[in-house]
Amino acid sequence: MAVSDKDFVFKMVSDEIQRRMSTNTLPWRKPWSLSGGSHQQAVSWVSGKPYNGINRILLDAGEYATFKAISQAGGRVNKGAKGTTVVYWKIIPRTVTEEDGTQRTVRTPYLRYYTVFNIETQTTGLELRWTGGEVVRNVRPSLIAADVVRLMANKPTIQHGRGDADYSPSLDRVQIASPSNFRNPESYHSTLFHQLVHSTGHAARLNRPTVADNPAFGTDPYSREELVAEIGASMLVAMCGMDFRRTMDNSVAYIQHWLQYLRNDPRAMVLATAQAEKAVRYILSMDALEDDVEISED
Structure with a gap:
């Protein structure tokens, strides 16, 4: 069955994501393959x-x-x-x-x-066609993640040393604590990826309004951008082959905030996921998919 009623489809998807998130399961933390x-x-x-x-x-x-x-x-x-x-x-x-x-x-x-x-x-009555073998990795996931950061084209300045992590659009700079301050490599790279996804919204890159317009903390655009960054970072961690279970340190309050946002705007998850995947493709210098389209938030 096919319909063109976007609101109906948005609500259907949003209800399913809310159901999964209500169990404190973040459904975007899945093992996708970089190779x-x-x-x-x-x-x-x-x-x-x-x-x-x-x-x-x-x-x-x-x-x-x-x-x-x-x-x-x-x-x-x-x-x-x-x-x-x-x-x-x-x-x-x-x-x-x-x-x-x-x-x-x-x-x-x-x-x-x-x-x-x-x-x-x-x-x-049907046989699998495409998913027969396992991919054997000979490279440590943390080294793959380091290469993702190193090879990102047109990346922002990355400055280590501070105890917190943030991205400044005006300075186009990511600040993050030194890797030794994190309890494991997964947590460090998850945090860094989160900020790098934010940086893809800069006007010199994907020009995402939720970054380029520098929305105030607590507003809907700010919340939407945080959702984009979390989904994108989780995709990158999993694509690098890391144990994404070691980065599931999101607080229940933060998840509940997302749930409230989804209830207020059923379009949020569909739009945020599309933007997160576009950000990931930018970081990985992947060519845009042929069927990729700009999705209006109107």
């Missing part, structure tokens, strides 16, 4: 393409397909299996007429949704 090892990702059984954006959070690792695709391939969905809703942006070109009579084509994004099932656990 492309699809065993650590949710991928399409039909194409092998990894799911992106909010779908990374909604789906566990594995291969997924729609009921129609499963049936057409000769498989069947197990009795009682409950599918998972995933969302995507469909671009519809349309022609608009300007006041002077000239016409131009604009690309309008419509938010759609559909239901998928896990091939391995929810279907019968």
